[in-house]
Amino acid sequence: MKRFLHNHYFHSLVLFSSILLLGFAIRDPYFTTILVFAGLNALSALGLSLLMGLAGQISLGQNGFYGLGAYISAILSLNLQIPVPLAVLMSAVLSSSLSVFLAIPALRLKGHYLAVATLGFGEIVYLLLNEWGPGGPSGFGNIPKFTMGDIALENPLSYLILVWAIFSAFFTLAQNLAQSSYGKTLQALHSSEIALRTLGVNILSLKVKIFILGSFLTSLSGALYAHFVTFLSPASFSVFYSVLLLMMVMLGGINTLWGAPVGALFITFLPETLRPFKEYDILIYGLILTASLIFLRKGIIHFLKQGIRK
Amino acid sequence: MTALLEARDVFKSFGGHEVLKGVNLKVQKGTIHALIGPNGAGKTTLLNILNGLESPSRGKVYFNGNDITNLPTEKRAKLGIARTFQLLEVFSGLTVLENVTVALYAKSPWGMFKSLTLGKLFNSQERGLEKRAEKFLEELGLIHRSKEEAQNLPAGEQKLLEIARALAIEPEILLLDEPAAGLNNRETKVLGETLKNLCEKNGITILLVEHDMDLVMKISHRITVLNFGEVLAEGTPLEIQKNPDVIKAYLGEES
Numbered sequence: 001m002k003r004f005l006h007n008h009y010f011h012s013l014v015l016f017s018s019i020l021l022l023g024f025a026i027r028d029p030y031f032t033t034i035l036v037f038a039g040l041n042a043l044s045a046l047g048l049s050l051l052m053g054l055a056g057q058i059s060l061g062q063n064g065f066y067g068l069g070a071y072i073s074a075i076l077s078l079n080l081q082i083p084v085p086l087a088v089l090m091s092a093v094l095s096s097s098l099s100v101f102l103a104i105p106a107l108r109l110k111g112h113y114l115a116v117a118t119l120g121f122g123e124i125v126y127l128l129l130n131e132w133g134p135g136g137p138s139g140f141g142n143i144p145k146f147t148m149g150d151i152a153l154e155n156p157l158s159y160l161i162l163v164w165a166i167f168s169a170f171f172t173l174a175q176n177l178a179q180s181s182y183g184k185t186l187q188a189l190h191s192s193e194i195a196l197r198t199l200g201v202n203i204l205s206l207k208v209k210i211f212i213l214g215s216f217l218t219s220l221s222g223a224l225y226a227h228f229v230t231f232l233s234p235a236s237f238s239v240f241y242s243v244l245l246l247m248m249v250m251l252g253g254i255n256t257l258w259g260a261p262v263g264a265l266f267i268t269f270l271p272e273t274l275r276p277f278k279e280y281d282i283l284i285y286g287l288i289l290t291a292s293l294i295f296l297r298k299g300i301i302h303f304l305k306q307g308i309r310k
Numbered sequence: 311m312t313a314l315l316e317a318r319d320v321f322k323s324f325g326g327h328e329v330l331k332g333v334n335l336k337v338q339k340g341t342i343h344a345l346i347g348p349n350g351a352g353k354t355t356l357l358n359i360l361n362g363l364e365s366p367s368r369g370k371v372y373f374n375g376n377d378i379t380n381l382p383t384e385k386r387a388k389l390g391i392a393r394t395f396q397l398l399e400v401f402s403g404l405t406v407l408e409n410v411t412v413a414l415y416a417k418s419p420w421g422m423f424k425s426l427t428l429g430k431l432f433n434s435q436e437r438g439l440e441k442r443a444e445k446f447l448e449e450l451g452l453i454h455r456s457k458e459e460a461q462n463l464p465a466g467e468q469k470l471l472e473i474a475r476a477l478a479i480e481p482e483i484l485l486l487d488e489p490a491a492g493l494n495n496r497e498t499k500v501l502g503e504t505l506k507n508l509c510e511k512n513g514i515t516i517l518l519v520e521h522d523m524d525l526v527m528k529i530s531h532r533i534t535v536l537n538f539g540e541v542l543a544e545g546t547p548l549e550i551q552k553n554p555d556v557i558k559a560y561l562g563e564e565s
Contacts, residue, residue: 007431176429181415181436182422188401188412195399195472198361199416199479200387209422 008175015261016168023160032156034272036228039163040221042264043170044241045248047217049260050174052249054183055210056190057107060242061118064125065215067237068095069222071133074143074232084146088223095219096212103211107204122239129234139233146227159228166224167261170217174257186210218245251292253299262300312375314339314515315360315391315483320369322355322539329355331539332369337483342509342516344526347536348559353519354396356536357485360517361393362386387416390482394472394489396519402461406452409460409471410443413478446474450504465492470501477508483515484508490522498522502529527551535559 019039023032044066051057073091076082082090106117134140146153146162153159177183185206188196193203226232244267252263270288274281296303313336322330329352337343345353358364360371362383370379373389381389401409420435430436447453450470455463460471469489476484489505490498502525508514520526526533527547535542535556543553550556 173426177422177426179430180425180428180433181411181430181439182419182425184404184408184412185415185419187403188409191402191404192399194363195395195401195475196412196416197363197383198387198393199413199475200384201416202384213422213426 012168012172019164029156032160036160036163038265038268039167040225041268042261043167043221044218045245045260045264047214048245049249049257051214053254055186058115059118060115061122062218062245063237063241064122065218066222067125069219070226073223074226077144091223092220096216099215103208107207141231143230253301256301258301259299316372318370320366322367329539337517341531342529344518344530344533351536352539361391392476392479392481393485396487398468400460400468406460407443407456409475410446410478411439413475414439417479446478450474486518
């Protein structure tokens with residue numbers, strides 16, 4: 001029994017059911033919508049957490065994959081009439097395949113250089129969406145809603161189930177990976193690339209693969225975003241999104257994959273709780289973020305664990 | 311007889327400064343071969359060239375008679391060349407046991423997809439890994455440290471861990487860069503026994519860079535002395551001890 005309660009399959013299930021319970025209990029469309037966004041952010045952040053937390057490879061270009069995922073899926077379903085679930089999948093695969101072209105040159109770099117190279121990629125995608133995207137800077141709408149067969153996911157509650165089910169599934173897989181020897185190898189990449197090479201590991205291939213996985217998750221999240229809001233403009237895909245993901249991962253806790261959902265829920269809900277402060281909300285938002293990064297340096301998860309131990 | 315590992319006329323310069331000036335080295339299979347010399351003689355650079363972390367400016371490297379000069383480090387590891395480091399390179403953040411399982415996994419990986427879907431619990435290939443890793447830790451006397459994080463071990467034990475990790479890829483030859491640094495006398499003695507055992511029982515060839523002369527003289531079959539990037543002398547421990555050039559280089563006598 002104890003073994004059952006202490007494994008990550010069960011934990012993912014608990015997370016999934018708690019979110020659904022919350023959604024069904026509060027039954028407020030606005031609140032549910034925020035929960036959907038939190039789920040999308042969690043999925044994007046999971047990609048970054050695998051990349052940064054586990055493998056130690058920083059990326060500030062996740063906004064590029066989020067944007068590509070969203071635009072490709074929207075265009076596939078809108079212009080080519082491809083069924084939405086298929087378009088979402090195709091878009092995530094296509095967008096993350098494109099990541100290979102970024103990964104192979106960029107991952108030869110390390111640390112700050114890698115950060116700048118990925119930043120450049122995100123910025124290029126952002127500019128391309130502005131120049132060549134449908135509607136240019138003002139964007140385009142009428143993107144089909146998500147339908148599975150006859151069931152249309154019209155209301156936020158049904159989308160909540162979809163997004164968090166997908167997140168929970170990938171969350172479980174990601175934890176599988178982290179616990180496996182493959183995950184330990186990624187962690188080793190973090191501490192000594194040279195030693196890994198002398199053991200016969202092709203580190204470039206290792207990095208490229210985790211980069212593809214990370215960008216797949218962020219692209220998938222972007223695609224799901226497109227069919228939820230049904231309107232896209234480049235503004236949602238600026239570098240600010242990458243910075244937001246970075247904050248989620250750092251604030252949640254970079255040493256654990258749980259940092260992604262916890263950080264995403266925190267950062268997504270924070271501006272909402274600050275509404276009563278009216279024009280001062282951005283100021284307080286900034287202060288809280290700064291304070292959290294100073295006082296919760298190891299992340300919320302670490303802080304909570306310490307609290308439980310005491 | 312072809313040597314197991316050979317450096318032929320190897321030159322290496324870093325920005326005009328010549329560190330190696332035409333070094334020839336032959337390591338015979340089944341021997342413990344020591345590489346000694348004063349600091350800055352180019353020993354570590356030669357090790358780096360032998361396992362591909364650096365490429366020579368001129369010259370060739372052969373393994374089992376095959377030219378491996380242009381082979382990257384990871385491919386040389388697959389051929390059977392393992393090494394440890396002078397400056398520690400254990401995987402911090404991983405436990406001692408995990409440091410070795412990573413090496414075992416590297417030897418025969420099963421890839422990302424299987425790891426994503428099966429994780430650790432449902433993958434039968436993961437199960438045997440820890441048991442096998444423990445065997446290597448036992449051999450190096452580190453079994454009581456298995457669950458500790460690698461970076462928390464004293465420097466001496468981290469060196470031993472690097473050896474255990476290198477052995478896990480089942481190499482033909484082990485390149486050791488100052489394995490006794492940071493060990494006390496008793497530990498050094500144990501290390502000497504362990505290395506002898508590895509060579510005699512497991513048939514592993516060892517190329518050893520070491521400053522501890524007692525250890526070198528006791529366990530080596532052959533010794534190469536490097537001085538200012540050149541081979542000063544080569545021979546059995548007895549021959550090296552008597553060689554006037556070596557004595558001069560080590561004691562710094564004026565000629």
